Each structure stands twice: as C-alpha cells, then as structure tokens.
Amino acid sequence: MKEKIVAIVPGAGIGRRLGPGTNKTFEVLGGKPLVARVLETLESVEEIDEIIPVIKDEYMASAAALIEEYRITKVRRIAPGGAERQDSVFRGLKLVENPDSIVVIHDGARPLVEPVHIRKAIISLEGCDGVVVGVPVKDTVKEAMGGMIRRTLDRGTLWAVQTPQVFRFRVLYAAYEKAMQESFYATDDSALVERSGGAVRIVQGAYTNIKITTPEDLLAAEGFLKAGGLA
Secondary structure (H helix, E strand, O other): OOOOEEEEEEOOOOOHHHOOOOOHHHOEEOOEEHHHHHHHHHHHOOOOOEEEEEEOHHHHHHHHHHHHHOOOOOEOOOEEOOOOHHHHHHHHHOOOOOOOOEEEEOOOOOOOOOHHHHHHHHHOOOOOOEEEEEEEOOOOOEEEEOOEEEEEOOHHHOEEEEEEEEEEHHHHHHHHHHHHHOOOOOOOHHHHHHHOOOOEEEEEOOOOOOOOOOHHHHHHHHHHHHHHOOO
C-alpha cells in the first residue's frame, strides 16, 4: 500500500517586515494571495493526499473562503496557528492521523514553488529520514561578531535552505516532541531532525522559490512571475 503523503502549510506568520498588522500569507501576488498559490501547487501534485494549512484564529474564516474559492479539495482540516512557526507546524503534525505517513512541510510565504521540486523531494526520501530543498550560495559568506569579521566560510559547501522539506512522520514528530519538551526552537524543521540524529539529504531547488518577507521580496516575486511564466 502506498504511504499517505500529507502536506502541512504553516501560514500564521504576522509579517512584521511587510508592514504593521500584515498577515503575509494573505498578501497578493499577481492577483492571488500567496497562500492560494501554494495550495494550488500542492493540490496539483498527484502524490499528495491531504493538505493541512496552519492559520491564525482570526483568519480561519478567510482561509476557509479562499479554499472554497480556489477549489482546494485536499484540505479537510485547518490547524490553528501558534506563537512561532515551530508551534504552528507542531499543531499541524498533531492532526496527521496515520503515523506511517510522509509529511511535506512548505511555507505559505513561498508562493513560487514548482511541482517538480516537490516531487523531487518526495522521491529523494528513499534511504534517509528527511529531505530539504535548497540552492548553492552565490555570495561570499563571512562570519562576524560585534561588527568585525571572524572568518570567511567556504562557499563551496554552503546551501541556502528552502521548503519544501519532507520527512517520515514518526521521525519528525519525535524530533518535534523532543524539541518542545526541551524548549529548543530552530528556524527550520530539518534542524530538529538533525539534532535528534536523523539523516537528512539536500536536493537542488530553484532560486525563484523565494520566501516573501519584505516588500522587496514581493517586487522580486512579481518579476519572476512576469519573466518565467509562473503566473
């Protein structure tokens, strides 16, 4: 029997850098809310059986209306968002019914993800505990403290990590439970699995798969839409 694949979409971020009171996943890009673009893409990936968005309580009604408007049939439940991204993902994980599932985590603020990279991450899970999508770093990266450079890192070994990130549910849930019990917070899901000793593979994604964090990111995403036919 095929393993069930569940996608969790954390979309409860406030988006302070986009402007006061902004819920960034509902920001509009090319005529569509960011989260609608993400849900449509996940809906189109045949391998994904269910999608669980994670949304702040005050935006639940808006999310439900959006899901109906864009005919997202794979959403059956919406999880309430938490204080931090990690809290939100954990709430989504608690709604996964089958412990033998594979879980795809993809940020609601990365609207330009392409189905090919989601599929690549899922396929690449064979033989490991998790897979992250990323791109090799282009710039020279320096480690600094107090305004002074401490060292220059080897760019050839560095990747900028994105989502989707794909894991076996049992491994990811155990890593989350451990982190939450120890009040340890990380900026991505992979860090928790790595911390628990899991083997995580990285596969190449796309430089267009940017996270919308600032107004400049929205402008860049609009440019990618126009140039790449991603609209």
